[in-house]
Amino acid sequence: MNCIFCKIIANEVESSKVYEDDNILAFMDLHPVNEGQVLVVPKEHIDHFSDIPEELALKIFSKSHQISKKIKEKLNPERVGFVVHGYGVAHAHLIIIPQKCSTDIAHGKMAKIEDGKIIFTVDNLPMVPRVELDKVAKIIKDSLL
Ligand SMILES: [Zn+2]
Incomplete structure (x- = not known):
């Protein structure tokens, strides 16, 4: 499978990891809107976020919420937003976006x-x-x- 996120999960491609457990991985986005943008993905290759089993989706949201609190505390953006647009890489990903102004998302x-x-x-x-x-x-x- 030629999925960049699966290669990151398998450590075949370098990434700057923020959090990892048996089911999910959070790592720094190579192309952030602002400093501190993090991608949170299921380790299983699932294309559509809506196809992620509910328990795993809740875990992704829960960990993303926790990470966003630390981004707010340590990097001091004006706000922290969440986006799941489903485009780019065909491997479900939640994007945590530190925002400096209303047009960052x-x-x-x-x-x-x-x-x-x-x-x-x-x-x-x-x-x-x-x-x-x-x-x-x-x-x-x-x-x-
Ligand atoms: Zn994948």
Whole structure:
């Protein structure tokens, strides 16, 4: 399998490890938005985060929460965010992102150019009518039963 995260887990590729146990690994991101960005992955190769068994997903979130507290305490970012976007490497990963400003985690759909500068604002995202929100909420809610 040609998965960079599996190679990191197998110690075939160098990484700067933050935490490791039998099931998960946390290591420094090579391409951070800001200093202190950490990736937390299951050791088992699972592509989609939503396919991770619940107990393992909870362990990833729990350890990520613990790591974020230490990042906040030791590196002093303004905020610490979490992202699971599912792109990049096809091996589920939660990204812990120390943030220095509100655009450190932003979506391209939020961008607009104003006075020659790129501005990120939710004002660029369409407000969804309540009837549509309720419709999708029902689909999700009913599937949770
Ligand atoms: Zn993998």
